[in-house]
Amino acid sequence: MQRRTFLQNAFLFTAASLLKPEWLWAGRVQAFELPALPYPYEALEPYFDTQTMQIHHTKHHATYVKNLNEAITGTKFEKMSLEEILANLTDKDTKIRNNAGGHYNHSLFWKILTPKQNSSEPTGKLAEAIRIQFGSFEKFKEAFSEKAKSLFGSGWTWLAYEKKRGLFLENTPNQDNLQMKKIYKTSLTKTIFGLDVWEHAYYLKYQNRRADYIQAFWSVINWDQVSLNYESAL
Numbered sequence: 574m575q576r577r578t579f580l581q582n583a584f585l586f587t588a589a590s591l592l593k594p595e596w597l598w599a600g601r602v603q604a605f606e607l608p609a610l611p612y613p614y615e616a617l618e619p620y621f622d623t624q625t626m627q628i629h630h631t632k633h634h635a636t637y638v639k640n641l642n643e644a645i646t647g648t649k650f651e652k653m654s655l656e657e658i659l660a661n662l663t664d665k666d667t668k669i670r671n672n673a674g675g676h677y678n679h680s681l682f683w684k685i686l687t688p689k690q691n692s693s694e695p696t697g698k699l700a701e702a703i704r705i706q707f708g709s710f711e712k713f714k715e716a717f718s719e720k721a722k723s724l725f726g727s728g729w730t731w732l733a734y735e736k737k738r739g740l741f742l743e744n745t746p747n748q749d750n751l752q753m754k755k756i757y758k759t760s761l762t763k764t765i766f767g768l769d770v771w772e773h774a775y776y777l778k779y780q781n782r783r784a785d786y787i788q789a790f791w792s793v794i795n796w797d798q799v800s801l802n803y804e805s806a807l
């Protein structure tokens with residue numbers, strides 16, 4: 574074999590092995606990753622305690638990410654964005670449903686929390702929309718809290734928006750959410766914010782006192798981010 578041919582073959586062999594999906598996988602090019610928290614674990618004290626935040630992020634959320642990456646390998650969902658996966662799931666895709674939901678819900682949840690509330694209630698367009706739909710911010714808080722208290726078992730309470738419907742509240746079980754468009758028939762629904770009502774989110778500090786956890790939630794909401802979510806949904 575001439576040196577040039579050998580080099581060409583060597584190049585082709587290397588190029589081919591670089592393009593193999595297994596290599597992409599090993600290189601984690603397509604893998605979902607656990608997003609860093611935008612604040613330290615202790616930042617939401619005394620409302621959300623440090624140990625719960627640590628376990629919630631590094632164990633629960635990390636596990637959803639790991640299981641999601643495993644579950645989509647070799648399926649049609651492998652190359653989709655998280656939003657596309659959620660939109661295209663059916664109720665047969667149980668493992669992907671649980672873990673894609675878990676990854677999406679927690680990624681959203683960390684972002685809508687903050688240790689530094691610039692305001693203790695919504696401002697701008699969101700404030701106006703809440704007034705129109707619920708009567709006042711106080712009435713909205715009451716309605717959201719009641720919705721969260723009424724959720725049986727583990728799940729999430731959401732504030733969502735549809736053009737024709739305006740703002741509305743919804744509970745979903747497990748790690749479901751309203752971006753699961755085929756499952757919930759919600760092609761026009763946009764999620765504004767939500768509360769994790771799994772016991773793993775509050776049991777260490779609040780035990781069975783879910784109402785106290787819901788009350789604490791109002792002290793750590795990032796209304797600037799929630800307002801942005803609303804305005805980008807319009």
Ligand code: MN3
Pocket residue numbers: 629633679769771773774
């Ligand atoms: Mn959780």
